[in-house]
Amino acid sequence: MQQQKILRVADAVQKTGLSRSTIYRLLEAEDFPSPIRLSKRAIGWTEEQLNKWIADRVSGFGNASPER
Numbered sequence: 001m002q003q004q005k006i007l008r009v010a011d012a013v014q015k016t017g018l019s020r021s022t023i024y025r026l027l028e029a030e031d032f033p034s035p036i037r038l039s040k041r042a043i044g045w046t047e048e049q050l051n052k053w054i055a056d057r058v059s060g061f062g063n064a065s066p067e068r
Contacts (some may be wrong), residue, residue: 040061
């Protein structure tokens with residue numbers, strides 16, 4: 001069994017390149033993976049959840065051409 005790593009908000013910010021407020025806004029819009037409740041005041045995501053979310057976002061932009 002492969003060990004999963006739980007990433008906290010600061011880790012998610014670093015991994016996605018999004019700001020903390022953008023992550024919370026995407027959570028409100030249900031456009032970001034649901035977090036895991038770690039304690040009363042702490043949340044996190046598995047690294048696998050974030051990797052999949054990033055891959056889905058990247059694949060959605062695969063055929064987009066840059067605007068000029």
